[in-house]
Amino acid sequence: MSKIEFRNVIKIYRGSERAAVNNVNFEVKSGDFVVFLGTSGCGKTTLLKMINRLYEQTEGSIIIDDKDTRELPVNDLRRKIGYVIQQSGLFPHMTVAENIAVVPEMLGWDKKKIELRIDELLELVHLDPKVYRNRYPRQLSGGQQQRIGLARALAADPPIMLMDEPFGAIDAITRTKLQDELIHIQKKLHKTILFVTHDVDEALRLADKIVIMKDGIVVQYDSPLNIIANPKDDFVRDLIGGDDIIRQVSLISVKDAMQKATVDTVVNPADTIPDTSDIKSALAAMLKSGNENLYVINERQDIVGMIDFAQIQALLKPKVKKAMQVVN
Incomplete structure (x- = not known):
């Protein structure tokens, strides 16, 4: 189980008069791939980072499996949530294997279990363990680094994955390959994934459901099909290119x-x-x-x-x- 509920969530940054996230309410079902979509500054990344408490909400509650995240020790919460960012966030002084092993080692896994998990994850993201285990991040392409970042986030088998524009800095061809890889992984693992992007095509291609945001407000929360067929207003229609039928x-x-x-x-x-x-x-x-x-x-x-x-x-x-x- 990894259901997530947002109940009247508000975030106001210190010194600001406007809410970055304004009274957000919706539910993410266990195993769903949900994409947060909107223009820059709409609040999508703020909303994502409140789930693992990188940011604390000003008001409201974020509930994971019937437990308020603010009632959980923050380190315990984060160990159960994988997190992937745009630049992969790999530790440059660590090998690929050492990067992937970070969270399992923190959780006290035995060495043999960690070694098996490293090989399993490298194979999952289609990188040969014999070739890539002992390489450093500087020896990898951007796409390979993102694959390792994804493998590291999956290392402790967390039920929830947060992904903050993970493919945003990657060229178009590699980006499509990584999207295909993520679709394949999700079919196999059935994680609850929350994914931030400003790329409409990426959102429509990956999501089970899309959260469209504007000025901190959720404008529409729906399936890609319903968003295309029945955009709630002109903002949604213009955002998704509503007149481009082909x-x-x-x-x-x-x-x-x-x-x-x-x-x-x-x-x-x-x-x-x-x-x-x-x-x-x-x-x-x-x-x-x-x-x-x-x-x-x-x-x-x-x-x-x-x-x-x-x-x-x-x-x-x-x-x-x-x-x-x-x-x-």
Whole structure:
């Protein structure tokens, strides 16, 4: 269990008359990947850092599994929460193995268990332990450093991960690879992840739910699909590029848009699409094959749902209509 609740959370910095975070209320379910999205200064990083008490809230409560975080010893709280920042935060004088081992050593793990955990995590982030164990951060690329930062945050197997723009300083190609890696890791480990970004495409690609913030206030808390299909106001619509229909269908996962499906017969592989695909890919596959529906499969090739042309049409129709009104 790792449910997180924000109850009337307010943060006012000393000397400021305006709340950086203003009366925030929402709940993060255990195992959800939640992205905090907004422009610079909207309060998303402040909100994230109050979870592990790097910042203390002025008013309100942050509850983790029915316990107020302010009632927990701060060191005990932080040992149960992984934390990844933009520049990886690796200790330059320590090897990769020593960096990953920091928290397990603090927790008193025995040496053999730590050594096995280091190898396990390096393999998880697709870095060969034999090659990278004894390297120093200066001997790694930026993308490799971020992978090690992620491995270190996962070292003690915390139920909660906080990620503060972890891929913000990485080039676009490496960034996409790291996003893919994170999606893969989350499918395997099912952590509760809270992730800060100002990159809309990154938010839509990674999140189960998105918290959109403006001036310290949560404007909309919803799934990527609902945010795209039903933005709450003009601010949300403009933030996500609400009139760019082609871009949006390339960012909506078929998993988010699919319906449940029961299958009694063997399905032709040509009639399936992976749950990692987007609606644009599904639409292209339908047009190519002539099929009006596709079965959605997971990485084990199990059928987990179905998406059809009518669903895609219903999703896009209001957007096309609005776009045509703008043109006319």
